[in-house]
Amino acid sequence: MKIAVLYGGTSGEREVSLSTGKGIIKALENKGHDVTAIDFSPEKLVEILELDVDLVFIGLHGKFGEDGKIQGLLDMLGIPYVGSGVLASALAMDKAKSKQIFSLNGLYTAQSEVYDVADSRQVDRVEEEIKKSFDLPFVIKPNQEGSTLGLTIVKEKEEIRQGIEKAAKSDSMILVEDYVQGKEVTVPVMGYKGKEQALPVIEIIPKNDYYDFDSKYKPGGSEHIVPAKVDVQLTAQLQQDAVLAHQLLGCDVYSRVDFIINEKQEPMILEVNTLPGMTPTSLFPDSAQEIGLSYDDLIQKFVELSHKD
Incomplete structure (x- = not known):
């Protein structure tokens, strides 16, 4: 097939996307596809408008890639692509909206x-509201951003202002949530719509205090245990919840769902990643490996799942 790979982009996750893109390009070439590689930028939309391909594989992360915008453009051009559509992408990227949907459907958040x-003059008021509404520790993060960029775990009241300002650099809307102590796990999901299956659960042991940017992407930044050391019943619950979350947002082909298992051994959903990292150190390929699916075979599987006819 003639496949264009969009990677790079202009978000704070550009470096990760460059690595993801390189992996996808190599895998597709290994599988015999004719690959066009595009380091995507909104300023160079003509490259997309002039595309003559059978399929687009989106290897972008963050804004203008994971938020539904590029998907909308490809829809208008009638070019099929791998992964979730406009609405599912936008909902998953909007943490507050997706949390509402999860909560309404019985998932713990x-x-x-x-x-x-958006108005910096409102920061004083927001700071006071947060002080009244949340007990320490809690998390402040941009509502729409990935890879834990702009995230602060607030342990002292003096850190609130700084946390707001840091998150506000990435988004005009910020999300504040209770800090949940526990085991970090993630569950890849893939399959045709309505027939999705969860892959083995992965336990993440970050070298830092929490699973931050360095833990995610620097070699040796975290340890991935596949399958996770959780009992059979909890594993089944995590996999069931992951597939449900994927379906509730209307995701397509694949996603990765992040959880924290709290002290009561309850899986609390954090977010759904519609374009999870596909770098050499990424979680999804690690889980696929556990069921005998190599990186190249995984990428090929996504291509096959993208055929809607």
Whole structure:
């Protein structure tokens, strides 16, 4: 097939996307596809408008890639692509909206509140509201951003202001939520719509205090245990919840669902990643490996799942 791979992009996750893109390109070439590689930028949309390919494989992360915008453009051009469509992408990227959907459908989520910080003059008021509404420790992060960029775990009240300002650099809306102590796990999901299956659960042991950017992407930044050391019943619950979350948002082909298992051994959903990392150190390929699916075979499987006819 003639496949264009969009990677790079302009978000804070550009470096990760460059690595993801290289992996996808190599895998597709190994499988015999004719690959066009595009380091995507909104300023160079003509490259997309002039595409003559059978399929687009989106290897972008963050804004203008994972949020439904590029998907909308490809829809208008009538070019099929791998992964979730406009609405599912936008919902998954909007943490507050997706948490509402999860909560309404019986999935456990941390108590949270969203605040508009577009007007810097409102920061004082927002800071006071957060102080009244949340007990330490809690998390402040951009409502729409990935890879834990702009995230602060607030342990002292003096850190609130700084946390707001840091998150506000990435988004005009910030999300504040209770900090949940526990085991971090993630569950890859893949399959045709309505027939999705969860892959083995992965336990993440970060070298830092939490699973931050360095833990995710630097070699040796975290340890991945596949399958996770959780009992059979909890494993089944995590996999069931992951597939449900994927379906509730209307995701397509693949996603990765992040959880924290709290002290009561309850899986609390954090978010759904519609374009999870596909770098050499990424979680999804690690899980696929456990069921005998090599990196190249995994990428090929996504291509096959993208055929809607």
